[in-house]
Amino acid sequence: MRIVIQRVSSAKVEVQGRVVGAIERGVLALVGVGHGDTVAEAKWLAEKTAQLRIFPDDEGKMNRSVLDIEGAVLAVSQFTLLGDCRKGRRPAFTAAADPGIANEIYESYCNLLRDVGVPVEQGIFAADMQVSLVNDGPVTLILDRTNS
Structure with a gap:
């Protein structure tokens, strides 16, 4: 799996002109699933996404x-x-x-994030989506746990 993480002030995803997911402060995660990826990779990446220290403290x-x-x-x-x-x-x-396997692993990643207490909004798998964001920083990182 490969995930591009972007720290955002806000982000939304639209399908056919309708907002299907939107957040305020947090992370936009662009999620790619490769051959051989399993729920184990999704779990590792969900924990990493939830715990990655990319937001500023008081200093x-x-x-x-x-x-x-x-x-x-x-x-x-x-x-x-x-x-x-x-x-x-x-x-x-x-x-x-x-696609069938990729969607299953993508959904696992989202659900695993929810399991650790992170609210998750989603796009629609395999849809033509328009993503808008206000990149905060900018801070953009690549998390890579590919098996292929």
Whole structure:
């Protein structure tokens, strides 16, 4: 699995002009699931997302997690994170998991975040989505736990 984490002041995802998920302060997580990824990777990444200290404390140092600030996560599935652009001009997506499995692992990641107390909003798996965000910082990190 590969997740792009962005610290946000706000974020939302729309499908066909309708907001399907929105958060205020927290994390936008773009989630890509690869071949061979399991719930074990989703669990590790959910715990990492919840506990990653990327929010400022009273001295401005990144010492607080999304749990600490009582923030939320907007999780958006994004198979293109597994795109391979090394050859040619068109990315190859052969490392991405089959949609049925990818959706199962994506849903596990979201539910595991909820299990540790993080409110989670979601996009719609495999939909054409428009994501809007106010990147705070900006702070953007890549969490990678790929098996492929």
